[in-house]
Amino acid sequence: MKVSALAVPNSLDGSSYDRLTILFHWSTAVLVLFQFSSAHVWEQFQKGTNIRVELISLHVASGIALTIIVISRILWRSVYGRKLPPSTSGAQHVAATLVHHLLYALLAVQIALGILLGWSVGIPMNFFGLFSIPSPIAFSADTRHLLADLHGVTAWSIIALVGVHAAAALLHHYVLRDSILSRMLPFLLNEAD
Ligand code: HEM
Numbered sequence: 001m002k003v004s005a006l007a008v009p010n011s012l013d014g015s016s017y018d019r020l021t022i023l024f025h026w027s028t029a030v031l032v033l034f035q036f037s038s039a040h041v042w043e044q045f046q047k048g049t050n051i052r053v054e055l056i057s058l059h060v061a062s063g064i065a066l067t068i069i070v071i072s073r074i075l076w077r078s079v080y081g082r083k084l085p086p087s088t089s090g091a092q093h094v095a096a097t098l099v100h101h102l103l104y105a106l107l108a109v110q111i112a113l114g115i116l117l118g119w120s121v122g123i124p125m126n127f128f129g130l131f132s133i134p135s136p137i138a139f140s141a142d143t144r145h146l147l148a149d150l151h152g153v154t155a156w157s158i159i160a161l162v163g164v165h166a167a168a169a170l171l172h173h174y175v176l177r178d179s180i181l182s183r184m185l186p187f188l189l190n191e192a193d
């Protein structure tokens with residue numbers, strides 16, 4: 001498929017983001033929620049049980065997928081991605097921009113911490129059997145615990161901020177009845193047609 005085909009907006013009047021931006025946004029959202037919930041599910045099982053080991057390796061593989069998606073998303077946004085005019089103005093615009101930049105920054109920090117944590121565990125990080133990333137350095141147990149704590153705190157920060165972000169999007173759609181959510185979810189736009 002040609003790049004231009006991915007860059008086209010979904011809606012005929014061009015009032016939504018392009019297909020790839022939308023795909024990146026929603027796959028990031030699904031993966032972040034999976035990362036968060038998988039960790040809280042495996043914590044319910046004893047160390048060494050099959051289900052816990054399987055969930056951790058799925059978390060690592062999906063974490064690598066998330067890393068690829070976030071890097072691609074930022075590259076796409078800075079090169080081809082469709083730039084829409086700001087959806088809000090004044091203080092609301094400043095707040096939305098701040099939340100979006102903070103989300104990108106927290107995702108980058110969480111990915112770096114996740115990779116370091118994976119290395120500190122000492123087992124090669126496997127991507128669905130396709131390739132594996134070995135640990136280049138050894139970490140002390142104290143460093144591993146610190147990385148795990150930071151990764152846990154960053155996870156909660158992302159979830160709290162995503163809560164605010166999603167609530168704002170829903171408020172705009174259902175209360176203020178503007179087109180902010182449908183720019184990222186074009187089937188809502190088609191419903192209104
Ligand atoms: C883990 C979940 C999520 C993450 C990490 C995330 C992240 C982001 C980021 C970074 C942007 C800025 C896009 C850019 O300008 O480059 C964005 C935009 C947007 N997000 Fe999310 N998002 C998540 C979940 C959601 C949910 C659940 C909703 C709706 C209920 C939503 C609705 C939107 C909308 C409508 C925009 C576009 C805002 C605009 O055009 O000004 N997001 N999201």
Ligand code: HEM
Pocket residue numbers: 032035036039040056059060062063064066067107110111113114115117118119121148149151152155158
């Ligand atoms: C937004 C994305 C992510 C979220 C919300 C998340 C969440 C979590 C949480 C809550 C834990 C448990 C921490 C603790 O022990 O207190 C964890 C552990 C872990 N995460 Fe993530 N994570 C994310 C991304 C990643 C990425 C990108 C990687 C690596 C590619 C990764 C690798 C790991 C590893 C190796 C562990 C430790 C597993 C073990 O106990 O052996 N995570 N993650």
